[in-house]
Amino acid sequence: MKPLEILTAFPKWAKATPDQIIDSPAFAMPCRLGEETETLRFDAVQGGDTLDLTILFGDEPHLLRLSRSPHFPELSKLWDNRAAVPEPILLALVERECGPLFQLLENAVRRQVRLAGLAGTASLTEVRTVFAQVADIPFALTRSATVVNALGIIRHLDVTHPSLRAETLTAETEYAAFALQPTDLAALTVGDALLLPEIGTVPPRLIVDGRLVADEAGVAPFAEDGRCRIVGAEPSSVTMGELLDAAEKPHRTDGAPPNQLRLLQNGKTIARGRLDRLGEQPAFIVESPTT
Numbered sequence: 001m002k003p004l005e006i007l008t009a010f011p012k013w014a015k016a017t018p019d020q021i022i023d024s025p026a027f028a029m030p031c032r033l034g035e036e037t038e039t040l041r042f043d044a045v046q047g048g049d050t051l052d053l054t055i056l057f058g059d060e061p062h063l064l065r066l067s068r069s070p071h072f073p074e075l076s077k078l079w080d081n082r083a084a085v086p087e088p089i090l091l092a093l094v095e096r097e098c099g100p101l102f103q104l105l106e107n108a109v110r111r112q113v114r115l116a117g118l119a120g121t122a123s124l125t126e127v128r129t130v131f132a133q134v135a136d137i138p139f140a141l142t143r144s145a146t147v148v149n150a151l152g153i154i155r156h157l158d159v160t161h162p163s164l165r166a167e168t169l170t171a172e173t174e175y176a177a178f179a180l181q182p183t184d185l186a187a188l189t190v191g192d193a194l195l196l197p198e199i200g201t202v203p204p205r206l207i208v209d210g211r212l213v214a215d216e217a218g219v220a221p222f223a224e225d226g227r228c229r230i231v232g233a234e235p236s237s238v239t240m241g242e243l244l245d246a247a248e249k250p251h252r253t254d255g256a257p258p259n260q261l262r263l264l265q266n267g268k269t270i271a272r273g274r275l276d277r278l279g280e281q282p283a284f285i286v287e288s289p290t291t
Contacts, residue, residue, distance in 0.1 A: 001212070001219045001247055003159040007240075009211045009221065010169070018152025022130065026161035029151060031108060033135055034100035040108065040151075044133035046140055051075075051082065052119035053094065055102070057111040062142040063119050063127045064105075069137045072097040087118060101137060109150045165241030174205045175257045176230040176284075180265075185228070188271055192286040194263070196230060199275075199282040204253045206246075207231070208238055210267055219247035224266045230284055233260035233272060257282075 001009075008014045021027060022042055029040040050065040066072075068079050075097050078085055085093075095115055106113040129140040130147070141147060157164065176198040206214040207229075213222040261284055263271040271289040275282060 003244055018148045021152040025163040026157045028158035029156040031104050033104050038135045040134045042130055042132050044131045044138040046131050046138050054116040054119045056114045056116050057109050057146055060146055065140040067138040071137050159244060167240040168237050169208050171206050171208045171236050171238040172231040174207055174229050174231050175199055177227045180228045188286050188289045190286055193278050193283040196282045196284055199257060206253055214246040216250055216252040218250040229264045231262050232258050233262050
């Protein structure tokens with residue numbers, strides 16, 4: 001499975017809203033700034049000394065607050081005295097130096113961008129903005145439905161980001177899987193033994209949140225198939241990073257089974273018991289059936 005397929009296998013991200021995506025620390029949208037490939041990120045730190053502009057996405061006005069940046073050398077030269085510069089001259093300079101940024105925003109939002117003028121001070125406190133940075137350009141932009149819906153898509157998440165990789169997922173290690181007749185399953189009682197020839201010969205599998213399976217073949221969707229499964233008595237955990245790594249570099253899951261185990265069918269615990277031996281074979285000894 002590909003990283004985004006793994007991510008969207010879990011409800012948190014499959015059902016994530018555009019707002020939740022752009023608010024994620026892992027948001028990192030690849031983009032082009034002029035001839036350079038860059039990454040647009042949110043949660044930039046922006047000072048109070050900004051050049052406040054009104055831009056239009058189509059016919060929809062938005063506030064764009066630019067911070068001083070070496071990316072705009074001519075604008076930076078007159079930054080401290082920009083209030084004394086006639087507005088038409090200032091806007092012409094903005095159009096010339098900020099053209100690549102405007103093009104980036106136009107491509108990202110998929111609407112034509114036009115510079116309408118300087119923003120009126122009366123509107124500045126009324127507009128909710130999102131703070132962003134691309135290259136060495138910090139800026140703030142109106143947090144509108146147009147912006148959020150265009151940018152807040154799952155493929156703009158960086159699956160290598162620590163905040164994503166650290167997410168903890170519930171997992172179970174499966175040591176054996178086999179078919180058992182319903183009558184035999186229903187008749188299980190304390191002391192019954194189920195032989196487990198798979199243990200020691202078949203590598204365990206990791207079942208993550210009942211949704212994905214990780215084994216020596218990689219990571220794949222998991223679905224119950226009616227077979228009985230032997231897993232550890234208590235669930236374990238795995239991080240999203242470990243699961244993503246297992247998909248990129250499949251590896252064999254090793255380790256001896258714990259002494260205490262559970263017998264499952266279709267996700268339901270049928271019995272609890274211990275690992276023992278019956279003759280030469282490993283066996284699950286029923287201690288507390290729940291059927």
